[in-house]
Amino acid sequence: MPYRISDLPRPLIGVLTSSGLAALCGTAIAQATDESALEEVIVTAQKREQSLQDTPISIAVMGQQQLEIMGINSLGDLGEGAIPSFRVQPLGIASSNLVISIRGNSPSDASEVTRDPSVAIYLDGVYIGRSHALGMELADLQRIEVLRGPQGTLFGRNAVGGAVSLVSNKPSGELGIKQTFGAGRFDEFRSVTRIDLPEFAGIRSKIDFIHSERDGWVNNTQPGEADYTAYDKSGGRLSLHWPVSESVTLDYSYDLSDVETVQNYFQFYEDNGGAFSRERERMTRTRAPVTSLDPTSAEQQGHAATVSWTLSEQLEFKSISAYRTLEEENNNNFAGALYFNGLKLFSETDQEQFSQEFQLIGTNDNIEWVAGVFYFDEEVEKDTQNFFTLDMFGTQGLAPMTPITPPTTFDSLQRGDDVPPRFVDADAESTAVYGQVAWSATDEFQITAGLRYTEDERSGTRIEEGRDDFDLETDNTDYSLTFDYQWTEDVSTYAKWSTAYKTGGVNTGSVSLRPYDSEEAETFEIGLKSEFFDRRLRINAAAFTTEYDGMHLDFSDPDIPTIVDTINAEKTVDVDGFELEVTAVPFEGLTVGLSYTYLDGDMPRQPNPLDDGAERRFSLSQTPPHAGALSLDYSFAPASYGLLTAHLDVTSTDQYAYVQHGGFRLDGYTLFNARLSLADIRFGEHAGALKVSLWGRNLTDEEYVVYAFPVGGLPIAVPQAFGDPRTAGIDFTYEF
Known part of the structure; x- marks a missing residue:
């Protein structure tokens, strides 16, 4: 029987965060006599290495061990809610393109190349401008840092929702090999190779390669065509670390990824047109043969060079230079779910970006400061063409539900003529200066102030039944002010x-x-950082309120839903929230992790400029009122045959809207995942060690929705796409 948060007497995580659990953990820890303690978490959120507990920022961190145990190999794997206030969902038209939200702020359409994201993504300090291939596998991450709330006075790119910093492991300079092979349901296969090479000519180097593939679990009944939800991903990374001198180091990396994904399959949650019945149960076969259906392919590569120069004991200079390219061929076939004769969206995107950032990081007595200059330049070309591949109602002279071969551009359900192609050429340029100063007024009291000035330019051309040009220039000054008081150690x-x-x-x-x-955001936040019982209980919490002025809203034409306009909200949008993270070691061998987020968003009705100004109901997308995660990790006593560990995690999410105008489809879910590992299996003193892991995801086979949206103003239909069913598999990892 599926477990849904709506079936519980209250949100699951609300029970877990009750005073009873705190008392239980406190009693167990107080009575324990072993010397187990939580590891110190080091972050670089403020451009210098600091303990998580000494950083006055609401930040969630997942380290390398935690990522491996939870089977998180990409940002998309965080979509289940392991970090509750950090939401990730696949874009409806391309599952490799991720819609990322923090504290309820996410882009309406992440595929739009003339729009900036709400959350800034950084890979080893390099800003990634487009989300089109964020579903890529990530190579040898040391940790993921999720900074919640407005960012700008410490990072290169400004972001209203927050920032995500992906930090990779550097080469060690010693020979080491780590190889993982994994297999699972739906013919899933995964291979991860990491080779650390010995230092040569003073240069340390490391090579990573990842490949993963899986068949689709929604069978396309058309022979020879792809199945929905299938994927094939490959990626590699070369990392070099060169200590040029005692004061200068150079880090260089080159990464390449090739991601092929078949979109999620859309079913009818509602069908007000009466052509289809409701499809509210998860389907494993298409309602009709779908042709043509090809994977969306996204290839990206990037070069990054970071120079660190220690000018003195108190001053460091850093330069981060990067060049990245993206090529995407987007193939999507909605198989009638949009009432457009099996609408197939085809587009090609070519993107190039260059970024340069200079930083000065200084310390002087009781003052720590950071100053930076950031430059970003992007060029994007996107060509789009709509095709029609399924004669749903016999309007093309064929039998209803017959594949149209070859696909046509003639749209008999919309305008009765050929749908023209669209060509977009867009350029963006951003320049910013920023700085932050932290002054320790006393040993206990610290004041931090930050300032940022940004200039943005965006220009381009659209050709679609004519030529339209656009040229925009904006500038803005942003601020931050923090008061931090250390009550005890x-x-x-x-x-x-x-x-x-x-x-x-x-x-x-x-x-x-x-x-x-x-769009402008202003946030007020108070937070707590605390540890108890000789660092065996850690409690961090934050409460905040955010106001958005001019929030970006998308409106669709009620008659032609493919026509979309974006405006600034006329009314202020408010989001209030609370975040709690608890980590405890009740007794030796057991670690308990608990995180919970409460979000309360107020989105006033807005007039629809495409429907004669009629007010339309909007929702904050990806903003569940309650969301939480619980993890249990237990290490058994070491044995002669190896080290046995067990992991269980539960994520629970209250109902929420998937898109801003998607209040017609709300749902909540609870997911259970587990892993059992036997590590340190040795075959000899110098032969390395083997680890074998059995894992399962969505153990209760919950039927949960990852994306849904209304079609038309009524709406005519509400299509929905389900998340993965229960999967299980085995991993073998050899390391020496």
């Missing part, structure tokens, strides 16, 4: 005020191509 509180902005743009799917202005 292990307990501190902070109060923070910060602002950020997201530059305006145009929606290339609109008729008029009219521009929209910037």
Whole structure:
């Protein structure tokens, strides 16, 4: 029987965070006599290595061991809610393109190349401008840092929702090999290779390679065509670390990824047109043969060079230079779910970006400071063409539900003529200067102030039944102010005020191509960082309120849903919330992790410019009122045959809207995952060690939805896509 949060007397995590659990953990820890303690978590959120507990920021961290235990190999794997306030869902038209939200702020359409994201993604300090291939596998990560709330006075790119920093392991300079082979349901196969090479000519190097593939679990009944939800991903990374001198080091990396994914299959949650019945149970076969259906392919590569120069004991200079390219061929076939004769969206995107950042990091007596200059330049070309592949109602003279071969551009259900192609050429340039100063007024009290000034330019051309040009220039100044007080050695509180902005743009799917202005965010936050019982209980919490002025909203034409316009909200949007993270070692061998997020968003009705100004109901997408995660890790006593560990994690998510105008489809879910590992299996003193792991995901086979949206103004239909069913498998890892 599926477990749903709506079936529980209250949200699961609300029970787990009750005073009873705190008392239980406190009693168990107080009575324990072993010397187990939580490991110190080191982060670089403020551009210098600091303990998580000494960083007055709401931040969630997942280290390498935790990522491996939970089977998190990409940002997409965090979509189940392991970090509750950090939401990830696949974009409806391409599962390799991820829609990322922090604290309820996410882009309406992550595929739009003339729009900036709400959450900034950094790979080893390099800003990644497009989300089109974020579903790639990640190579040898040391940790993931999720900074919640407006960012800008410490990072290169401004972000209203937050920032995600992906930190990779550097080469060690010693020979080491780690190889993982894994297999699972739906013919899943995964191989991860890491080779650390001995230092040569003073240069340390490391090579990583990842390949993963899986068949689709929704069978396309058309022979010879792809199955929905299948994927094939490959990626590699070369890392070099060169200590040029005692004061200068150079890090260089080259990464390449090739991701092929077949979109999620959309079923009818509602069908107000009456052509189909409701499809509310998860389907494993298509309702009709779908042709043509090809994977979406996204290839990206990047070069990054970081120079660190220690000018003195108090001053460090850092330069981060990067060049990245992205090529995507997007193939999507909605098989009738949009009422457009099996609408197939085809697009090609070519993107190039260059970024340069200079940083000065200084320390002087009771002052720590950071100053930076950031430059970002992007060029994007995107060509789009709509095809129609299924004669749903016999309007093409064929039998209903007959594949149209070859696909046609003639749209008999919309305008009665050929749908023209769309060509977009867009350029973006951003320049910013930022700085932050932390002053320790006393040993206990610290004041931190930050400032950022940004100039953005966006220009381009759209050709679609004519030529339209756009040219936008914006600038903005953002601030941050934090007061941090250390009450005891292990307990501190902070109060923070910060602002950020997201530059305006145009929606290339609109008729008029009219521009929209910037979106601005202002957040007030208070937080607690604490540890107890000789660092065997850690409790961190934050409460915040955020106001968004001019939030970007998308409106669709009620008659032609493929026509979309973006405007700035006329009314202020408010989001209030609370975040709690608890980690405890009740007794030796057992670690308990608990995290919970409460979000309360107020989205006033807004007038629809495409429907004669009629007010439309909007929701904050990816904003569940309650969401939480619980993890249990137990290490058994070491034995002669190896070290046995067991892991269980539960993520629980309250109902929420998947898109801003998607209040027609809400649902909640609870997912259970587990892993049992036997490590340190040795075959000789110098032969390395083997680890064998059995794992399962979605153990209760919960039927949960990962994306849904309304079609038309009524709506005519509400399509929905389900998440993966229960999967299980085995991994073998050899390391020496």
